[in-house]
Amino acid sequence: MTAPQPARSAPQPVVLDGHYARLEPIGPQHAADLFAASVPERYRWLFSHAPQSIGELQARIAADAAGPNRYVAVIDKTTGRAEGQQAWMRIFPEHASIEIGGVYWGPAIARTRVASEALFLFARHAFDDLGYRRFEWKCNNRNAPSKAAALRFGFQFEGVFRQDLIIKGESRDTAWFSIIDGEWPALRAEYERWLSPDNFDADGLQRTRLDAGSRPT
Known part of the structure; x- marks a missing residue:
């Protein structure tokens, strides 16, 4: 048996x-777009509150850049605007384990092929380019849409x-999800099939559904 590698x-x-x-x-050049895409109720389960100004968001971006997590802006290539953000978190190259977190997909891209591809690009980079063995997703256990999204992906x-964190004055039970490297080849093939331009009509509507959630464990 081959020994696991970092x-x-x-x-x-x-x-x-x-x-x-x-x-x-992500950088200060994305702040105006991201502020325009910010909807307060969509921050319900995030660590942060919705920004109150572009300046506040610029300061937050600068603070994040100095921390351990590595944030990226999600650009909708149709419009060229930053419509969301996500981050690499719990980065452990020595264990080949990494998390996608800090996910905010604004209303223009949530539940669209843009958001799904943003997740796919992270997973593909982690597994195929960097050699990670484990790709994590975590959320508040009360966040039903996030848990459903994890399974769909x-x-x-x-x-x-249980009682993992205290966030915004509330106790958080954290639900854990993962994809591991042995599952990735079948998932990658299904993502590539679903994301093919041939799978979408002229209005961007899918012809077939993403079947990642039914992959065998």
């Missing part, structure tokens, strides 16, 4: 380009950490 490196500040989404290192539910 990942090649932590993610570097590179651009990841797809058919519909482009991920680029092909993550496997692993359990709940």
